[in-house]
Structures are given as C-alpha cells and as structure tokens.
Amino acid sequence: MSEKYNKCIMTIEDNEIPLMMYGNAYMIAHMRRGRLKGKEWKASIFFAIWCGCMLYMALKHYDLISNPVPTGISIICLYMMTYYLFILPNRMKLKGEHIYKSSHMLNKTEKVKITRDGYTIENKCETIIGYWTDILDCIETNSYYLMISEYSKRLIIISKKCLDDEQNEKLAEFLKKTMPAKYRKTKK
Amino acid sequence: MSEKTPILTADYIITEHDYIHTSLAQRRFKTSKSDRLIMNILGILAIFIGLYMLIFSGDGIIKIICWILLIAMGLFSVSFYEIIGPSLVRIQARNEYNANKEKIGSRNIAFYEDEVKIVSDRYIGNIPYRYFFQVLDDKKVIIFYLDENDYISIPKRLFTDKDNDALEKIKFLLGKKYVCINQRK
Structure with a gap:
C-alpha cells in the first residue's frame, strides 16, 4: 500500500541553487509569510497619508516653513513608502x-524525488523528507519553484534550469493539482 | 566492514523547557555586553534625573507626569535585558512550541571523529564538523547552526559527568566555531 504513495513520480537530478536565486526566493518567501507580507498595502497607507499632507499643504499654498508638522509627516511617509517598497x-x-x-x-x-505524498531532497550530506501537507505556499517563478514548509526553516527550491520542457510542464501540473489552494505563479 | 564508533550519542525529544532555553540562549548570544551596559547606564541616568527633578522641581501636574514617565523609561531600560526581554522570549517560545509540538519528533545524534550523524523522522544528515556555521554552548543547551537560520539544539540534560571528556573532544574538533555564550566578550 505504501509503495503506491511513495512511488516516484519524478526525479530531478542536479538541482543547483545559485546565490542570487536563493536571495530572491528568500525575499519572495517573506513576501508571502513574513515581514514583507502586504508591503503594498502598508506602502499605500503611507501614500494616502502623504496625499493628505500634500492636499493640506496645497490649500496652504505650499508654505513649508509655517507648516512644519505636515511637512515632517509627508517626509516620514515618503521614507516609509520607500522602505516598504x-x-x-x-x-x-x-x-x-x-x-x-x-x-x-x-x-x-x-537530487529531488517527487512522490504522490511528498518529496525527498538528497545532497552529499543530507536527506530531507517532506510531505505536501507541510507546504504552506508553493510559488512558481520564471526560473524556479519555491515551496515554504511549515516543518523546516529551509526553503525548498527547484530550479527550472535542471528541468526540460516536458518535466517542467509535468511538475507545474502536478503541484497545481496537489496544492490547488497554495499554488501561485509570479513573474518575479 | 568495520563500523565507526561514535564519541558520543544522544537520543532525545525537545521539550518545552528545552525550546525555551534554546530561544533564550539565542537571544543572549545576539545581545552584546556593551549593549546591556549602555542600556543600564542610560536607564540609571534617567531614573536619577527623573527623581532629582521630581523632588526639586516637580511643581505642576504636567511636569510631575513627565518626570514620572522619565523614571518609568529608566526602569524599563534597566530591566529590559534582564527581566522584560527574557520574559517576552519565554512567552513567544512557549507559544511557538505549543503551536508546533505535534511536529517535533525524536532525534538521534551521534558524534564521530569526522562528522555528526543526525537522524530524525524527516532528516538524515552526515555533517562534517567544518560544515557547521557555528556552535553555541549555553548553560542548558548546545545549539548547532547549519547556517545562520537553521539549527539543531541538544539539551545538556542528556549528558552526565562521564560525557565531559567526549564533549571536550567535540569542542576541540569544532575549533573556533564552538562559542561559549558566557565566556564571550
């Protein structure tokens, strides 16, 4: 019975993650679950306050010296917008x-093995076993698949470079089917 | 084929107590002694200034409130590293542990001359000593960092006095990567 669940659907050899890819994946992971979550919303709140300050100052004929409070708030809002974005x-x-x-x-x-129930990542020193039920988010970008696991702090990244077109299509289809609510595609 | 003999082995499961002590050790490592000193000096200064002003120029309700606030800030600053910070870490760690306790399984660690073998239900690793990013030794736990983010902690309650020699050997094998939190500057 367990063979059915552990049957290897796909094996991805030579999955290599370069530095820039990991950095980018880390940022995307934090956009989904972390400090960057809802950064556009946070920035838009500051934008709205900034707009309010600008409107107030426009009514006062942009007299910056006699209106230090709205000037200060608008500068802080501009900084916070840049900070979040x-x-x-x-x-x-x-x-x-x-x-x-x-x-x-x-x-x-x-080497990444994909089975019906989960995945196994093997390298020279380690073997990491995980299940699709542990995955909080699965994100497909132009160059890799990123999975955020609830169980491990390590990001699961499958580079598209090591996949041919057929494998890529098959994997995308499989992940979409396995985690329909968690699967996202982004252009970043 | 000859089997390698481990220097030390540990078979354990992380308890709530271990998890809290791991979080506290990580926090202790992140805060330097100079940070604590500066916070304490600033806090004591704020308390003294606040008390002085309250006694000698505390006329008017707003002024009194301001000086009391200054004293409160001073007390906060003095107690931040010793009382408030650790309490917050404890609460957060307890919540994290309770939220994830179903996922914490047993773990077996064996230390050999050249590598550390870690086996859990979802992880098998043969990690050479040079591959560890850092190892933190605290009063209650030893934390083995695989990278800046990912770590494995071993509670010291597992070891007895008989294991001291083995622990010394592991310390020697890790070299500069082994940091005693209480002994660092």
Missing part, C-alpha cells in the same frame, strides 16, 4: 544571500 525587499534579499553564504549545504547539488 524598496529598502526592506532589498534587505531581505541580502539576508537570504547572507544565509546562503553561511551554509555549506545550500550550494550543494541536490
């Missing part, structure tokens, strides 16, 4: 790259 994502990307550099495992070539 550009500074924080970039910081997350750098943090991801930092984690990648600190690890001897992440840069190893992996």
Whole structure:
C-alpha cells in the first residue's frame, strides 16, 4: 500500500541553487509569510497619508516653513513608502544571500524525488523528507519553484534550469493539482 | 566492514523547557555586553534625573507626569535585558512550541571523529564538523547552526559527568566555531 504513495513520480537530478536565486526566493518567501507580507498595502497607507499632507499643504499654498508638522509627516511617509517598497525587499534579499553564504549545504547539488505524498531532497550530506501537507505556499517563478514548509526553516527550491520542457510542464501540473489552494505563479 | 564508533550519542525529544532555553540562549548570544551596559547606564541616568527633578522641581501636574514617565523609561531600560526581554522570549517560545509540538519528533545524534550523524523522522544528515556555521554552548543547551537560520539544539540534560571528556573532544574538533555564550566578550 505504501509503495503506491511513495512511488516516484519524478526525479530531478542536479538541482543547483545559485546565490542570487536563493536571495530572491528568500525575499519572495517573506513576501508571502513574513515581514514583507502586504508591503503594498502598508506602502499605500503611507501614500494616502502623504496625499493628505500634500492636499493640506496645497490649500496652504505650499508654505513649508509655517507648516512644519505636515511637512515632517509627508517626509516620514515618503521614507516609509520607500522602505516598504524598496529598502526592506532589498534587505531581505541580502539576508537570504547572507544565509546562503553561511551554509555549506545550500550550494550543494541536490537530487529531488517527487512522490504522490511528498518529496525527498538528497545532497552529499543530507536527506530531507517532506510531505505536501507541510507546504504552506508553493510559488512558481520564471526560473524556479519555491515551496515554504511549515516543518523546516529551509526553503525548498527547484530550479527550472535542471528541468526540460516536458518535466517542467509535468511538475507545474502536478503541484497545481496537489496544492490547488497554495499554488501561485509570479513573474518575479 | 568495520563500523565507526561514535564519541558520543544522544537520543532525545525537545521539550518545552528545552525550546525555551534554546530561544533564550539565542537571544543572549545576539545581545552584546556593551549593549546591556549602555542600556543600564542610560536607564540609571534617567531614573536619577527623573527623581532629582521630581523632588526639586516637580511643581505642576504636567511636569510631575513627565518626570514620572522619565523614571518609568529608566526602569524599563534597566530591566529590559534582564527581566522584560527574557520574559517576552519565554512567552513567544512557549507559544511557538505549543503551536508546533505535534511536529517535533525524536532525534538521534551521534558524534564521530569526522562528522555528526543526525537522524530524525524527516532528516538524515552526515555533517562534517567544518560544515557547521557555528556552535553555541549555553548553560542548558548546545545549539548547532547549519547556517545562520537553521539549527539543531541538544539539551545538556542528556549528558552526565562521564560525557565531559567526549564533549571536550567535540569542542576541540569544532575549533573556533564552538562559542561559549558566557565566556564571550
């Protein structure tokens, strides 16, 4: 019976994750579950406050010196908008790259086995076993598949470079079918 | 084929107590002694200034409130690293553990001369000592970092006095990567 569940649907050889890819995946993971979640909403709140301040100052004929409070608030709002849209994502990307550099495992070539119930990632030193039920989010980008597991802190990344067109199509179809509510496609 | 003999083995499951101590150890490692010193000095200064002003120029209700607030800030600053911070970490760790306790399984770790073998229901690893990012030694736990983010903690309650030699050997094998939290500057 268990053979049916553990039967290998696909084996991906030579899955290699470069530094930039890991950094980008780390940023995307934090956009889904972490500090970057809802960054557009947070930035839009500051944008709305900024617009309010600008409107107020327009009514006062842009007299910046006699209106220091709205001027100050609008400067803070501008900074917070930049922070959420550009500074924080970039910081997350750098943090991801930092984690990648600190690890001897992440840069190893992996073999990924996909089964009906889960996946097995093997490299020279480790074997990681996981189940699709542990996956919180599955994101397909232009260059890789990213899975965020509830169980492990490590991101599961399958590079599209190591897949041919047929395998890529098959994997995308399988992930879509297995995790319909968790599967997302992004252009980032 | 000859089997390798481990220097030390540990078979355990992380309890709530271990999880809290791991979080506390990580926090202790992240805060430097100089940070604590600065916070304490600033806190004591705020308390003294607040008390002085309250006694000698505390006329008017708004002024009194301001000086009391300054004293409260000073107390917060002084107690942040010793009382407030650890309490918050404890609460957070307890909540995290309770939310994830079904997923925490038993783990077997065997230390050999050249590598560490880690076996759990979802992870099997033969990791050479040089592959560890860092190892933190605290009063109650030893934390083995695989990278900056991912770690394995081993509670010290598993070890007896007989294991001291083995632990010393592991410390030697890890070299500079082994950091004692209480002994660092």
